[in-house]
Amino acid sequence: RPVRGLEPILAPAEQRAVASRGAGARLARLLSDADGFTDRRTKRELVREWLELAAERDLLAPPRVLVGLAEMATSEVALRPLVRAVGGERLAWLASHGPGRWAWVFPDELQAGGEGGWQMGTLDVRTRHLHRIRAADPGAGRELLAETWAQERAADLAALIRVCLTGLSDDDEAWLEKALDDRRAQVREAAAELLAALPSSSWRLRMAERALACVRADGPNRLQIVPPAELDASLRRDGLTNRPPYGLGERAWLLLQIVSSAPLECWSSLDAHPEDLLARKANDDWRPTLLQGWARAALLQKDRCWALALYRCGFEHAPPSLPQLVSLLAPQDAVEVAQDAVRGRPGRMNELLAALPRPWSAEVAEIVLGYLSQPSQRQRGGWSTLTYLAETGLSPDALPRVRALAEASDDDSHRAALEQLASLLQIRHEIRQEFL
Numbered sequence: 001r002p003v004r005g006l007e008p009i010l011a012p013a014e015q016r017a018v019a020s021r022g023a024g025a026r027l028a029r030l031l032s033d034a035d036g037f038t039d040r041r042t043k044r045e046l047v048r049e050w051l052e053l054a055a056e057r058d059l060l061a062p063p064r065v066l067v068g069l070a071e072m073a074t075s076e077v078a079l080r081p082l083v084r085a086v087g088g089e090r091l092a093w094l095a096s097h098g099p100g101r102w103a104w105v106f107p108d109e110l111q112a113g114g115e116g117g118w119q120m121g122t123l124d125v126r127t128r129h130l131h132r133i134r135a136a137d138p139g140a141g142r143e144l145l146a147e148t149w150a151q152e153r154a155a156d157l158a159a160l161i162r163v164c165l166t167g168l169s170d171d172d173e174a175w176l177e178k179a180l181d182d183r184r185a186q187v188r189e190a191a192a193e194l195l196a197a198l199p200s201s202s203w204r205l206r207m208a209e210r211a212l213a214c215v216r217a218d219g220p221n222r223l224q225i226v227p228p229a230e231l232d233a234s235l236r237r238d239g240l241t242n243r244p245p246y247g248l249g250e251r252a253w254l255l256l257q258i259v260s261s262a263p264l265e266c267w268s269s270l271d272a273h274p275e276d277l278l279a280r281k282a283n284d285d286w287r288p289t290l291l292q293g294w295a296r297a298a299l300l301q302k303d304r305c306w307a308l309a310l311y312r313c314g315f316e317h318a319p320p321s322l323p324q325l326v327s328l329l330a331p332q333d334a335v336e337v338a339q340d341a342v343r344g345r346p347g348r349m350n351e352l353l354a355a356l357p358r359p360w361s362a363e364v365a366e367i368v369l370g371y372l373s374q375p376s377q378r379q380r381g382g383w384s385t386l387t388y389l390a391e392t393g394l395s396p397d398a399l400p401r402v403r404a405l406a407e408a409s410d411d412d413s414h415r416a417a418l419e420q421l422a423s424l425l426q427i428r429h430e431i432r433q434e435f436l
Contacts, residue, residue, distance in 0.1 A: 011093040023434040024062035031068035045392045051082035061086040130163045138167030158190035192239025211262035225286035227255035252289045259293025274309035292317045323355035338364040342371045350385045360393045387417040396429035
């Protein structure tokens with residue numbers, strides 16, 4: 001029988017305005033597939049654009065779509081911060097009554113479960129708890145981890161050490177150096193990752209010395225590359241391993257680890273500019289590994305100058321891939337990449353354009369539209385894929401140009417691709433208009 005006398009727990013009142021009726025109806029249609037999108041990526045990107053526009057204006061999503069948003073963000077993790085931003089108090093209220101898979105809605109401190117969560121919780125709960133402590137008081141986080149250090153399993157301790165990237169400072173160097181003496185390789189590797197993120201750490205100085213010992217100037221235009229002969233005790237202590245990936249020899253693997261870990265500024269002792277260093281000749285046996293190490297270092301240290309130099313020298317080795325380096329470049333360098341993609345590297349055009357920040361700048365958009373307008377390019381591979389990328393790469397302001405290209409096309413398949421692009425730009429234009 002129904003229980004009598006229980007009062008329903010009402011959702012708290014909202015203090016912020018809800019998006020307009022038209023904008024709310026649009027989001028409901030996107031979530032329910034009323035517009036007939038069979039492409040999950042297209043649907044996700046349109047929802048993302050709606051959420052970004054709402055968050056920029058400090059508006060809430062209508063209550064009737066919150067279940068749909070919660071379900072979508074449960075599988076699309078990247079959308080969660082935006083969904084939290086537009087969900088308001090009602091989203092948290094709804095999640096408190098909903099299934100456990102919606103727990104991501106709540107702040108980390110509510111999920112972590114306090115001290116009990118740290119002592120008895122799963123690794124996921126414990127990492128969130130330590131993250132919260134480190135964000136508020138890094139020293140307290142260090143002490144908390146030290147208390148359970150000896151009892152932790154290697155894999156768990158490595159994960160907890162990596163959490164300490166939050167609040168990382170020079171005050172952490174001493175305990176991280178001590179962690180390098182741990183007998184467990186996973187622990188040493190995690191400690192080395194954090195020491196690599198400390199600009200003035202002794203670990204970085206040691207790696208710089210090793211790198212310059214492996215790679216020396218041999219005259220004005222050449223490099224002499226001599227990798228370590230073996231993994232000695234000092235290399236092992238600093239987190240290096242002798243377990244190379246498939247297809248790479250042990251000495252090449254040691255060279256790759258050292259070069260990718262060394263601070264990029266150390267190479268200025270050989271040449272002031274990365275372009276000059278990259279122009280030097282070197283032993284063909286080791287040069288690809290050296291380039292790959294520099295590319296990894298550029299990604300880890302987020303160095304735009306090195307990324308651009310590696311791009312210009314024709315770096316093609318993976319991993320890391322060329323698009324990852326392109327994603328580091330400054331906005332003003334995106335035009336050079338776009339021009340190069342459509343003219344000099346047609347085989348890699350789409351992956352390079354996909355790596356550029358979207359929506360594309362007006363200059364990049366003009367290059368893409370110029371490419372799409374050339375009948376001679378339609379038979380090249382990747383033309384249709386480019387129209388797919390342009391759905392989120394182009395600004396809705398390009399809609400008249402795309403419509404004109406579709407009307408002028410004399411090829412049915414290409415006209416259909418351009419019409420599809422125009423329809424997506426039209427929807428994005430309407431979404432923006434509904435927020436005005």
